[in-house]
Every structure is written in C-alpha cells, then in structure tokens.
Amino acid sequence: MPTIKDVALQAGVSATTVSRVLNNRGYLSEELKAKVYGAMKELNYRPNELARSLSRSKSNIIGLIIPHVSHPFFGELAGHIEDHAYRNGYKLLLCNSQLDKSKELDHIDMLRASRVDGIIMGSHTLEVEAYNQIHLPVVAFDRKLSDDIPYICSDNYKGGLLATTLLVDKGCRKLAHIGGHPHLNVLSLERYRAFQDIVEQRGIWHTSLHTDINGFNFHEYERLLEVLFQEHPDVDGIFASSDVIAAYALKACHESGRRVPEDIKIIGYDGISLRGLLTPSITTILQPIEAMGKLAVDLILEQVEGNSVVMEHVFPVELELGGTT
Amino acid sequence: MPTIKDVALQAGVSATTVSRVLNNRGYLSEELKAKVYGAMKELNYRPNELARSLSRSKSNIIGLIIPHVSHPFFGELAGHIEDHAYRNGYKLLLCNSQLDKSKELDHIDMLRASRVDGIIMGSHTLEVEAYNQIHLPVVAFDRKLSDDIPYICSDNYKGGLLATTLLVDKGCRKLAHIGGHPHLNVLSLERYRAFQDIVEQRGIWHTSLHTDINGFNFHEYERLLEVLFQEHPDVDGIFASSDVIAAYALKACHESGRRVPEDIKIIGYDGISLRGLLTPSITTILQPIEAMGKLAVDLILEQVEGNSVVMEHVFPVELELGGTT
C-alpha cells in the first residue's frame, strides 16, 4: 500500500503538504489540492488509519459487547448501532460475550488495548468494579453500573404493569412469569416487580421461572416451558420477559394442544421485528430499539467530545396488541 | 493510559526489555518477567494495539460486510464468525451494507484504510472489478468474484433439487418460487435453476417472484405474498429461497385461511435457528451456517499467513422436514 511519501513524490510536494491537504489545514490553492488528490487517485491511496489513530490518540472505533448477535433483540440493536456509528464516521468492533464472565472481561481488555473511543455494554455479567476501571466513555444497557456511567433502558416497571394488567383484565387467573435471573442486577427485573405488585394486589395466583433471557441457548426455553406445563398445567396467562421466550411459549402451547388466546394468553417484551412473523402475532411491550441504539452511540460521542451527559435514559414503552391475548 | 516507558520506569528496566518480555523474545529470566509483569499489573497497563499494529503492519482485525446483522441468517453467520475470530485472536469490524452500492464501497474503503487483515464479503452488490482492487485477503459468500477470491456456498443446486422434488412428490401441481433478483450474480440463483429444471422436466405449472432475499425490508415480503395469492390463488406449493420468506409465506397462508400443509405446502432455505420457533415448524434446506462461518475465518487466516487456499468451497445441504410439507 502506498504511503503519504509516495503520494508526495508523485505529486511533487512534501509529505507535510499532503497531510495538510488531507486534513484541510492552512492555506491551500485549488491547484495544489487537485494535484495532490490526483496523485492519491493514481496510486489508489488510502491514509493509514492506524497511523492516524496513533498520532491523534483517537481511533474512531466504538466497541460493542452484547450477549450474542444471533439473538434477535441484540442483532437488531447492533444493526442500529452500526448504522448510526457509520453515519457519524465511526467503526464498530463487535464482541459476543455469550454471557461468560471471562469472555466479557477479555473483550473489555481487548477493546481497551485497541484504544476504542468508547464501549457500549449490552452485556454486563461482571461486578461493578470491573466497569469502573475501564476509564473510557461507556454506556450501559439496562443496568446502572455506577454514578458516572450513563445507562439506557425502557420503562421496565411500566412495561411490566401494562403486560400484567392486560392479562388480568382479559380474565387470566393463574399467571406465570418467565424472566431473568434475579441475581443479575439488571433493570429488567423491574418488569417482574411490577408483575408481583399487580398479582399480589389483585390476589391472583402466580408463579415465576428464571432463565437467561438474553441467552442464545434456545433449547433451554423449551425445557423451561415443559417444566411449567408439567407442574402447573392450568396456567392461563404467561408474561415472558422477551419476545423470543414468548414465541417459545406460543409454540409449546400449540404442541400441547392449548388454544391461544382461548385457553391461555401470552404476552412478550421487546418488540423485535420478527414478532410479526408468528401466527398469531404476539402481543408484546414495544421498546424503541432503534432510538435506544442511536442514543447509545450519541452518548459515547458526547463523552468523547468531553461533554457531560445525563446519566439516566428511560424510554417509554408501548403495548402492542397481537393475537396471543 | 500508561505506555511502555512508564512500565519500564516502574520496573527499573528499559523499554526494549519490556517489549521483549511482552513478546517473549530472547533470553528472559523468571525474575525479570515477574518484575515486568508486576509493573504492568500495578499500572494496569495494556500495550497499545494501534502502535503494535502499525509497526507490525498487521492489525489482527477482520472486516465483515453483510447486508444487515438484523437479518436472522446474517446475524447467525456474524455470530459464528465473531466467535471463531475471537478464538484465533482476531477482532471483528462489522459493516452493514444494507445492499446499497455506495455504502458497500464506502465500507470496503474504510476497511482498507483501517488496515484490516482481510475482508469477508457477505454482501456483494458491486462489479467484480471493485473486489479485484481490494488487494487484501478476501473471502466471499455465495458468489464467485474472480479466479483468486475463494468463495463459500452451500450446494445450491442440490438444495433447489431437494426442495422442489419434495413439493412435487408430495403432490403439489401449481408451484411458486420466491428468490433473489436474477441480475445479482449470486450462486443462490442455482436454487432457481434446479427448480426450473424439475418443474419443466415434470411438466408442472410454475411461476416465480423475485426480491431481495437478503434484504431487511420485511414488509416487501408481505406485499409480495399478497400479489402472489391475488394473481394465483390456487398455488399449492411455495419454494422460498430463505426461511424468513418462508415464514412470511406461512403467515400469509394463515391469514388468508389456507391450511398448511393441507391446502398448500411451503419449504424454505437456510436453516436459521429461529425456524423451530414457528408453528408448524418450517420444512427447510439446512446450510451448515456455523461451519461456513468458521471456514470463512480460516480462509482469511490462511491467506494472511501466505498459504494458498482452495478457491471453491461447496457445503452439503440437508433436507429438514417440518410441519409445512
């Protein structure tokens, strides 16, 4: 690959001048610019971003750590993040943590070594201390990591309220909740808190199952549903904390001869675009995924520019009625 | 962030020595290593990968260009590629082309400027010439770009054969094929060729619709199905060139009161893991997505190491019977 010196030679100017043209600094005649750009084109020259990043101490790379891109929710989120980063001249380094602590730590280390300008954490299986030592712009999804790491989430409590209320109002009397492990300190647990508040307040029978709602091991969901129907065959309403789980619940109902929504009702959470693909389409709580991804990038950029940012970003949720309620 | 000089100072050795320890070059006593590693730990030091990459002329980054990660097939593929790249000490720079020529070109340019060690092309909307000018290790999915760019695909013709034969054998007499645009020079068109060969050979009525099978605009699929059922309400078999399209076909059938598989049969292609989520689960042609992603990374690594590689990699496909046939 040609270097700036090759371009300088070709154009008959100095390397400094080429750099000036490249960065539009100082006085530059149209003539000179044409000459330099011409030489670049002839040599098919691209400035070495590694060298630029090194001398500027800025890589224009954002790191993204999520459980796994193959999970529909995170795939969509990652897609929006890449789109928005690209529009702002940033590149995206993608990391799947697979919800494995050592992998997540490795990835954080690697991103720091790569001198990314910031990290978006969609996975956070570690202790808060680990995140405080990053010393880089960070944005977290769905978890408050510390007082100076901004976080983005949907209005989880409200979403849980809407979902549970709908099930109860539609006549469900034996409710099951399927959500994340309580020991993971994520904000989506608020959905469960809302569920509990409603069922207890209305005196409704309920049970709750826990799993990795952001995991990628979909077979676990199938087993979970099996267990649920075995232990509580007369459950008539399920609030699943992700659309993927809701989809598996729907499938389990079909396979066990339960009619949805007549015998049992199901509501999910997330609003992944694949929700419309199912029959019946699942009732769900919509999170504004695109806006959330876009904001994550913006919050990194603001921090990169040294601006102070608001720490808490709660996005409104919306109930979307489908055919499962 | 501390530099190698800070570590050297802290450990009371020279920067060269620290670099030696870091890269395990020359004679090093355990004592010295302990001293240097101790200093690194104290300072929370991470070598600057930008500087290393620059001086080694090797970034350990692989670029991946796909239509969009939010498309389930490419999300899964990207997931496996990241997993395997990570295991080999490589990082992944993710790019969504959105099947837009200028975006794809921009991304190629950007990856070249970032001095990635290789590019995996899952999107290729440009003319072959554009790819020949990359002058970097490249691997393509589902398209032969030139004589020296290795490519990976499934046995498309065989897949098309299996799919079409199944529909015919199960009694379908009015077949529709939904696949990619013929002007895109992709190998998946072989699926259509197999379809044509079978239906013509057996003298079966057929029609064909074209769309961006790798696109992300799922609403287009809905419109397409609407058109199909309006123009040919008596179609009794659909071969969709992706599972996502098959899923939309299934949905359209449900909504229009068609019974699947009694009134109409559907078969997809890809074998995305979400296929099991639908009811009935869709019959499909399985591609070994994980193995294909893994090979893409391996082919880049082989080229990076200067080894010659086999150019054509056709993976076997498998028919998976679901409930839609």
Place this chain on the structure above:
DNA sequence: GCATGTATGTCAACCGGTTGACATACATCT
C-alpha cells in the same frame, strides 16, 4: 514602504510500540 494575507516548503518531534545491531557480564563446558 510596510503590514497583512495567501500559498508553499523544510525540519524535527511525536504517537507507542518493534526490532536489529552491538556491548557487556557471568556461568558452564571442553
């Protein structure tokens, strides 16, 4: 006639590592 703005050039330091060349010193082996 001098200040100011425009247009280009050279030189060297710097970003943070890597690497080859060379020096030194001690231990061991023959």
Place this chain on the structure above:
DNA sequence: AGATGTATGTCAACCGGTTGACATACATGC
C-alpha cells in the same frame, strides 16, 4: 583459555501519519 549459552542493557531506525516552528515569496491594501 576460549567457545558457547544465558541474561540484560543501550541506541537508533522504523511503522505512517500529524503538527508546530520557522522560512520564503508573491499579491494586495493603505
């Protein structure tokens, strides 16, 4: 005693850009 292996050090060049300092020269305005 000399060769060889082990262990560390210094120095400088290099990767490919960026940037500040400084020099020069011509045009224009007052």
